[in-house]
Amino acid sequence: MQFDKPATINPIDQLKVVGRPVHRVDGELKTTGRAVYAYEWSDPDLLYAYGYPVGSTIAKGHVISIDTAAAQAAPGVLGIITTLDNPELKKGKLNTAKLFGGTEVQHYHQAIAVVVANTFEEARAAAALLDVEYAAEKGRFDLRSEMANATAPDPSTEPESSSGDFEAAFATAPVTLEAEYATPDQSHAMMEPHASIAQWNGDELTVWTSSQMIDWWRSDLAITLGVDKEKIHLKSPFIGGGFGGKLFLRVDCVLACLAAKAVGRPVKVALPRPMIANNTTHRPATIQRIRIGAENSGKITAIAHESWSGDLPGGGPETAVMQTRLLYAGENRMTATKLATLDLPEGNAMRAPGEAPGLMALEIAMDEMAEKLNMDPIEFRILNDTLVDPENPRRPFSHRDLVGCLRRGAQEFGWEKRMLPAQRREGTWMIGQGVAAAFRNNLVMPSGARVMLDKTGMITVETDMTDIGTGSYTIIAQTAAEMLGVDVTRVDVRLGDSRFPVSAGSGGQFGANSATSGVYAACVKLREAVASKLGFNSSEVVFENGQVRSGNRMVALADAAGAEGLVGEDTIEWGKLTETHQQSTFGSHFVEVGVDIATGETRIRRMLAVCAAGRILNPITARSQVIGAMTMGAGAALSEELAVDTRHGFFVNHDLAGYEVPVHADIPHQDVIFMDETDPYSSPMKAKGIGELGLCGVSAAIANAIYNATAIRVRQYPITLDKLISKLPEVG
Known part of the structure; x- marks a missing residue:
């Protein structure tokens, strides 16, 4: 389905189910402990091994050697995989930092080995016996000291913006503010750690993992391991929080796959909590400079926002100036970001990247400016509201x-x-x-779904959309129930499986809107199939109370399914409405x-x-x-x-x-x-x-x-x- 015109009245507008305070359909599973998370998957017929990851103790340099003899001789050890054993391991498209493989160390706690044993405790004990020799190099670790060396990011990904003549307007404004603000590095600190289980069956790979974006992970894992993407089956039905920290493939997944291949058994790997902050991604620190000029009446005439942040070579900036381009009026404007090279762990998306740290600065500045103008801070904001892109x-x-x-x-x-x-x-x-x-x-993303109707009138929805505690199961069930005229208890939602249609995934605040729109599109297909099966005009058919009605004729929805059932599958695609309207x-x-x-x-x-x-x-x-x-x-x-x-x-x-x-x-x-x-x-x-x-x-x-x-x-x-x-x- 192509969404290229504003929505008109459709079945969702009935609001019989959508928009209602429906309790989580997965709530009972979670409150009773029956929702199975990545590290908890188990099969009584399989013998699992446990991998314990080892991180670099230097922040920049190279690994010279890893002596594994003592660890290999420790009780219960099945195998040891080191970064030196995998010199050609490729990096996926979505990570800045290399996850594993080769001699180079880009940041502290970068994974350099995984020790595999019969039990977690044996793997952990043996990991402490590795003897690693490094060649350390001098690194850059302080954003403020690197500000002078910061440069503008790639203009194709993060252009500077300006309109009018900011410098002249600011210089002549009757009331001005110029101030510097700083936000620190922050950790996602989600409850569930990064964890994976990998199992090989010949050249077929199954991974249970904690991933916000199934298809992104599957694609990058295929590149990293050098295997056919179609041979990888990724499962992530329940996730104990992510906040952006699980958007991109993580090393626990890679290590579990390598270890399972090496020892011939399914292997569980979870990152220890102390390793998560330095091994995975984080929200990078910012230093922000804001300048505002206004008339005595409070009308903003000049506004500028500049931000400095740092990342590893090849990384990107924290886009803390983005909201300033759109939030308040002002004829003369300028925003710019500068990126310093730092040898700290990778900076990347954390809940509301850009706007979250950007508003931490801008909204203090607005209060400071209101005080200078002797205005109520709410009235100052309202005075400078805009209904168009400034x-x-x-x-x-x-x-x-x-x-x-x-x-x-x-x-x-x-x-x-x-x-x-x-x-x-x-x-x-x-x-x-x-x-x-x-x-x-x-933000919106393409999102697909498959919706099936069986002979009992039960609706099943399949999409690789994830639920990171956000309620995806529930709102997807509500969407299908509304579209097909059934109670929400008649909808079974299946998520987080790479064998299902590719969805938007969970991130960027685009998950709920995009994924339910994908389910909407699939339901439209199923409604058409039902109407065709029953000989109804699809434009006139009404779905309600488990019935399908057209004119004076009414048929039970279950009867339309027949013995084999009916299926509707589609993907929501987005037109150019975001270009014409902000x-x-x-x-x-x-x-x-x-x-x-x-x-x-x-x-x-x-x-x-x-x-x-x-x-x-x-x-x-x-x-x-x-x-x-x-x-x-x-x-x-x-x-x-x-x-x-x-x-x-x-x-x-x-x-x-x-x-x-x-x-x-x-x-x-x-x-x-x-x-x-x-x-x-x-x-x-x-x-x-x-x-x-x-x-x-x-x-x-x-x-x-x-x-x-x-x-x-x-x-x-x-x-x-x-x-x-x-x-x-x-x-x-």
């Missing part, structure tokens, strides 16, 4: 309600009671409120904090998110996504930071003891409001993504609340108490 005024937004989100949030949160900075006290606590706009582009999601975040006047301890007291993201397919699963994102934003604002050892080039706090994510005590009650809207330009579902919108702007709202509480402005995240405490006596 860099291309001929291109309108398909739907934009940032103003509605700000107004609704202010009303619900009690914004009118907000006081001037450092004016509100409750005992030893200084109380403050903050706001930030939320923005994330609406498609984005919007929101607002409101936060109230308390800061202890003696210690600088910050406690979040209240949080509210208001989201405008097209049709909400399921308010329960959508709310879950938003409150999870809000929690992630709290971590980014207050505690999360990968500490870089700039001497040896690694992240020191590479576990959940040292890398501090929020816990229950850190998060109060969270409210979420969804604006009632649809966007027919987005998809036949008239929906958009929401999982990343809920993160964008949260950290800045917290930072702005801390400023409102203390009158202390912190521009370097995370806002830990050491950045406040030296100035607290002045406040007191």
Whole structure:
């Protein structure tokens, strides 16, 4: 199905199932422990071996030799595969860092070996016996010291943008702001580690793994191993979180495949938690410079956003300036990114790449500018709202309600009671409120599905779409139920299998909208097949209550299937609507904090998110996504930071003891409001993504609340108490 015109009225608009608060169809499996994750797959007729990965202890250089004799002689050891044994192993298309093979070390904890044994404990013990000789080289590990050497990325992938004459407009603006902001390296820190089981049957390979993108992994695994893609069967029906860290093929999968081939048994490999931060990808640190010029009335006349980040050679930048191109009006504009070469682990996608760290800076700057103008920060944002792409005024937004989100949030949160900075006290606590706009582009991807009707009237949906805790099973079941007029309990959804049609996968906030649209397209095919089988005019047929009706004639849906059943399969393809209309999601975040006047301890007291993201397919699963994102934003604002050892080039706090994510005590009650809207330009579902919108702007709202509480402005995240405490006596 080609989606090249705005959606008109279709069966989804009935909203008998879609849009309803249906509880997760996979919820019982998860709450009872019957949902099987990658490392848990087992067959009682098979004897499994266990692989323990070994990471490099240098950050840059070469492996000279690996003495395996002592490890090989250890109890239970079945085999040892080293990077030196695989000098020609290819790198897939989607990874910047090499996963395994050869002598070169590109970053700390790059995998250099896997020890395989009868038990996990035996493999781990033997791995400690490897004797590795390196030739270390000097590396570059500090972004700030490399800023001067940073260059513009490939303009075909990340062009700079400008319109008007920013420099002249900024120089003559009556009110100006110029400030630098910094965000640290961050880890995905998902609950389920990277884990895989590989089994060979001749030249056929089956892999159970934890992957957000089945087809991407399968394609790159075929390249890496040098095997036919059609010989690889990838399974990933349940995933314990990803946040972008499982978008691309990871080394646990590669090592499991190599090990299983070597020892002739299925092999389980999971990355130990301390290895995940340095071996896999992370959100790279940024240094951002923002300049805003405005008239005394508050109208922005000049806005510029520049960002520096680093990555391995061949990598890309953290695109932290993207939202600034679209969020606020201003005739004279400039954005630019600069990329430094760093020998740290690969920087890559983490929930809302670009907008998440970009808004951490931009939305503080907007508050600072509002204060300079003596304006309420909400009114300043509303004054500079735009209904067209500011860099291309001929291109309108398909739907934009940032103003509605700000107004609704202010009303619900009690914004009118907000006081001037450092004016509100409750005992030893200084109380403050903050706001930030939320923005994330609406992305779509081709997505396929197969929908089958059997003789009992049961519907089965198959697609290689994944569920990383987002609710994919549920919204896909709702889509098929709505399209075919059955109860959601009559739909069986099967996901995460490479033998199913290729879907959008989970990432970039494109999963829900794209995957349900693919299911919609397949259901249209099945509806046509049913109508044809029954001799109905497909344009007039109605599917409801398990029946198919046309005019005065009604037939049970099950009767249309016949003994062999019917199948509809299709893929949603996207036309040029994204070129004619800018498609984005919007929101607002409101936060109230308390800061202890003696210690600088910050406690979040209240949080509210208001989201405008097209049709909400399921308010329960959508709310879950938003409150999870809000929690992630709290971590980014207050505690999360990968500490870089700039001497040896690694992240020191590479576990959940040292890398501090929020816990229950850190998060109060969270409210979420969804604006009632649809966007027919987005998809036949008239929906958009929401999982990343809920993160964008949260950290800045917290930072702005801390400023409102203390009158202390912190521009370097995370806002830990050491950045406040030296100035607290002045406040007191």
